[in-house]
Amino acid sequence: MTRWIGQNRGFAAALALFLALYLSYHLIHPRGFSTAVLVQNSNELVAIGFVAMAQTVPVLLGGLDLSVGAIMTLAACVASWLLDGSPVQIALGMIATLAVGAGFGLINGLIVVYGRLQPIIATLATGAIAIGLALLIRPNPGGTVDGDLNWALTNSIYDFAETYGIANGGEAAWLQPFINIPVPLILLFGTACLVWLPFKRTVTGRTIYAVGSAEGAAFASGLPIDRARIAAFTLAGFFAACGGLYLAIQTSTGNADVVQAGAYTLNSIAAVVLGGTALLGGTGGVIASILGAMILRAVSFYFRILDIDPLLQPLIEGIVLLAAVSAVAFRTFRVKNQLELFR
Amino acid sequence: MKLKTLFATLVTATFLSGGVLYAGPNVVSGPGAEPECFAPWDKDTTYMQWSAKEGPYKIAVVNGFVGNTWRIQMVKTAKAFAEDPSITDKISAFKVVSTGTDAPAQLGAIEDFINQGYDAIITIAVAPTGFDRVIRLADKNDVVLVPFDNVLDTDAVMQVNEDQLAMGKRWGEFILGELDAMGVDGGKLLEVRGLAGNSVDRDRSQAINDAIAADDGDWEVVTVVGNWDDGTTQKVVADAIAVHGQFDAVIGQGGSNGIVQALKDAGHPWVPVAGESENGFRKAIAEYSDEGLKGISIGQSPGLVAVAMKAAVSALEGNVMPQLISVPLPVATYKDLEDGKNYWSELPDNFFTVNEFPPCNVNISGPDIMAESEADTN
Numbered sequence: 001m002t003r004w005i006g007q008n009r010g011f012a013a014a015l016a017l018f019l020a021l022y023l024s025y026h027l028i029h030p031r032g033f034s035t036a037v038l039v040q041n042s043n044e045l046v047a048i049g050f051v052a053m054a055q056t057v058p059v060l061l062g063g064l065d066l067s068v069g070a071i072m073t074l075a076a077c078v079a080s081w082l083l084d085g086s087p088v089q090i091a092l093g094m095i096a097t098l099a100v101g102a103g104f105g106l107i108n109g110l111i112v113v114y115g116r117l118q119p120i121i122a123t124l125a126t127g128a129i130a131i132g133l134a135l136l137i138r139p140n141p142g143g144t145v146d147g148d149l150n151w152a153l154t155n156s157i158y159d160f161a162e163t164y165g166i167a168n169g170g171e172a173a174w175l176q177p178f179i180n181i182p183v184p185l186i187l188l189f190g191t192a193c194l195v196w197l198p199f200k201r202t203v204t205g206r207t208i209y210a211v212g213s214a215e216g217a218a219f220a221s222g223l224p225i226d227r228a229r230i231a232a233f234t235l236a237g238f239f240a241a242c243g244g245l246y247l248a249i250q251t252s253t254g255n256a257d258v259v260q261a262g263a264y265t266l267n268s269i270a271a272v273v274l275g276g277t278a279l280l281g282g283t284g285g286v287i288a289s290i291l292g293a294m295i296l297r298a299v300s301f302y303f304r305i306l307d308i309d310p311l312l313q314p315l316i317e318g319i320v321l322l323a324a325v326s327a328v329a330f331r332t333f334r335v336k337n338q339l340e341l342f343r
Numbered sequence: 344m345k346l347k348t349l350f351a352t353l354v355t356a357t358f359l360s361g362g363v364l365y366a367g368p369n370v371v372s373g374p375g376a377e378p379e380c381f382a383p384w385d386k387d388t389t390y391m392q393w394s395a396k397e398g399p400y401k402i403a404v405v406n407g408f409v410g411n412t413w414r415i416q417m418v419k420t421a422k423a424f425a426e427d428p429s430i431t432d433k434i435s436a437f438k439v440v441s442t443g444t445d446a447p448a449q450l451g452a453i454e455d456f457i458n459q460g461y462d463a464i465i466t467i468a469v470a471p472t473g474f475d476r477v478i479r480l481a482d483k484n485d486v487v488l489v490p491f492d493n494v495l496d497t498d499a500v501m502q503v504n505e506d507q508l509a510m511g512k513r514w515g516e517f518i519l520g521e522l523d524a525m526g527v528d529g530g531k532l533l534e535v536r537g538l539a540g541n542s543v544d545r546d547r548s549q550a551i552n553d554a555i556a557a558d559d560g561d562w563e564v565v566t567v568v569g570n571w572d573d574g575t576t577q578k579v580v581a582d583a584i585a586v587h588g589q590f591d592a593v594i595g596q597g598g599s600n601g602i603v604q605a606l607k608d609a610g611h612p613w614v615p616v617a618g619e620s621e622n623g624f625r626k627a628i629a630e631y632s633d634e635g636l637k638g639i640s641i642g643q644s645p646g647l648v649a650v651a652m653k654a655a656v657s658a659l660e661g662n663v664m665p666q667l668i669s670v671p672l673p674v675a676t677y678k679d680l681e682d683g684k685n686y687w688s689e690l691p692d693n694f695f696t697v698n699e700f701p702p703c704n705v706n707i708s709g710p711d712i713m714a715e716s717e718a719d720t721n
Contacts, residue, residue, distance in 0.1 A: 029459065036458050044451030140545055141470045142496075154476055251446055251473030258539055259408070259444040260469070300448065303440045304403075304455045310418045310439035314409065 010276020011288045013328045018291055021298040028305050035156050035180045042182035043154050043250060045290075045297050047072065049188045050243030051264050052271035052289040053196070054236040059272050061232050062212045062281030063119030067108060067127030068240045069264035073256055074134040075101045075244025080143025080254025090146055097248075098241045104130060105237015109230035119233075127265070134256035141255035143248075150252050157181050184246070188290060191242055195235075196286040204231045212281025239286075270321060271296050276328050295324060367482025368393045368501070368658075376662035380703035381654055383665035384506070391501055393487060395661025399435035400462040402655060404648065405452045407469035407493075408538070409441035411572055412621075412693045413597075417492075417645035419712045420698060421465075424649040429704050433656050436461075444469050453477045453488070463487040463655035465648065471496045471542035487658045491651040492643065493541045494667075501658060503651040503668045507543050510641050510672055511550025511596075514617035517639040517676065518592045519558045521615040527591055529561035533583055535595035535602060537571040543643070544571075547596045565590070571597030571619075573604075573693065580605035590614060599624035599640070600692050619643065620673065622709070623692025625680055632677035639676045642697035649705040673697040 005012045026032035051068050058065040078100050082093025111122045152163040158179035161170035170179060199205045207228035210218035219225055248254055275292030277284025299320050303313050368391035375381055375390050404421050418439055425437040442448040449469050456464050457480050468490050478499050481488040491503040534551060537544035555562050567583050569576030576598025592615040595602045599618030613635035618624045620642025628638035650670055658664045675685050682688050686696050687710055694713035699706050
């Protein structure tokens with residue numbers, strides 16, 4: 001345990017910070033520690049959580065992906081056309097949405113590897129293209145998403161089962177230990193565990209870390225650098241599309257909101273840093289970034305329960321985030337050699 | 344056994360909370376309360392009634408984007424009105440949060456206030472759709488949700504707004520009328536749009552373009568996006584002038600100070616300009632209307648927030664309310680500007696001149712709220 005904390009100090013610090021912030025929020029909240037509050041908080045987390053996951057993978061390589069918010073928006077607009085009709089149609093629509101995001105990420109990767117452009121510049125351009133496409137397919141906000149799907153996926157397991165009549169409409173005994181878990185949390189952490197954790201253990205996955213910590217050494221060791229780069233951006237596109245898919249389901253619409261796309265991209269970088277992933281690459285992880293997104297959201301929860309002047313809120317949020325980032329990243333400021341971080 | 348009891352309790356609790364009858368407002372027949380303040384949108388507007396609740400009430404304002412003068416003036420008006428003697432006794436708690444242009448965060452904030460047991464939630468929606476879930480929750484918990492300014496494409500909630508289509512139409516028709524009077528029956532018009540993706544920008548732009556299309560003149564419309572922000576508008580208008588040389592008129596939806604500044608900087612001759620109700624824009628119209636700046640200024644008032652708060656309280660008291668409340672357009676053209684009355688030549692440019700609604704007892708004027716120091720309003 002002590003060893004684990006020693007090796008994951010950034011993650012441990014972020015976890016402690018989040019628990020402190022979030023538990024105090026529940027203590028002050030008039031209906032703290034209830035399923036309703038947990039469900040609400042989870043819903044708010046999913047889109048930014050997925051986009052933070054998306055951002056993490058290119059950051060581990062030592063690059064930034066400025067198109068994640070735009071890919072999320074594009075995916076949401078695509079989904080708003082496809083998530084209606086029979087269950088089979090809806091399922092195909094979901095697959096198509098995720099494919100669009102992953103495909104866009106793949107293009108990012110190909111441009112970075114074979115176009116030899118800096119990721120930050122390449123994705124700035126492709127992000128603008130993604131927003132352009134989103135505006136093209138959704139010039140005005142709208143679309144329809146299956147109402148049951150919206151209700152079932154934005155609630156607790158019980159409501160999910162009740163909506164679809166699974167497990168006796170949620171009354172089955174084996175389901176009872178889980179009925180209060182919010183579905184959005186399962187989707188978020190489920191995707192992280194099923195996609196990221198296995199991927200991380202592959203050669204391609206480890207190469208991403210290797211490129212981020214010492215590209216020269218990775219090259220000299222004969223690791224598949226190009227494949228890792230392309231995979232990283234494809235995975236980023238896929239995670240961003242997961243965020244867009246959920247956003248479309250949550251809001252039952254698609255909206256090519258340019259400002260929102262930009263805000264999500266910037267917040268995703270903040271979440272990555274809060275989770276303890278180094279912007280220079282090589283250390284950190286996707287689960288930690290979800291934690292970063294949770295801290296980011298938890299800070300804003302406080303404005304709803306405390307009396308803070310509305311015009312001062314952005315200032316206070318900024319100061320708290322700065323303090324949080326400093327707390328989490330404190331160690332990286334002091335190291336003389338990056339290798340020390342792994343000891 | 345003990346665990347089983349716990350599960351049973353949890354199941355019952357969840358079932359009870361989930362099984363509450365679908366509450367929410369009843370659709371009733373009009374007329375509604377205080378029709379001089381809460382005017383119905385048109386003759387087809389339905390009326391709603393919530394079951395009366397004991398006051399005082401907990402009210403929250405969930406703003407989206409923050410950072411332009413209009414929103415700041417709106418937030419200040421909301422805070423000042425919450426302390427107004429006419430309403431302060433009816434409010435036990437009042438909170439304002441801004442979530443930025445982030446739909447999940449805004450939906451989350453609304454849901455959080457519903458969970459906290461607030462009675463009414465006033466909001467400027469970041470998108471015209473996507474609120475199905477919070478509307479459902481608000482109805483379930485008998486919370487009055489009042490979108491205003493950027494309203495929702497639904498008739499399931501009570502909303503407060505000025506008629507954006509009428510505003511766009513008025514702008515378009517005024518400009519074409521002025522051009523007609525000058526003997527111009529064709530040429531280039533510059534349209535300056537607002538923040539993409541929300542209903543106000545969409546409706547205003549549509550009405551402006553419909554008015555132009557309905558005219559028999561031969562018009563080419565150049566469209567730029569100024570985000571209702573002075574700085575952005577100034578830049579895009581300057582760019583448009585650099586590319587196109589000269590326009591016969593400019594129809595803007597906001598950031599009007601930027602339009603005037605860009606025309607001035609480029610040495611563009613004064614032409615008819617339609618715009619919002621910023622003090623600087625009205626000052627410019629008053630100063631240059633003789634040289635050709637035949638302006639029309641229609642304001643979307645930040646004071647709408649006060650009307651929305653008042654409507655929420657009235658609904659909570661059990662009064663019959665129109666589903667869509669229309670607040671009259673405050674229009675001023677170059678013919679009827681008067682210093683100290685509908686603009687203030689000695690005050691700064693960037694506040695919105697229209698703020699008060701006497702029929703609603705909302706008497707917080709633009710200069711009052713924006714000229715005061717921060718310390719006084721907090």
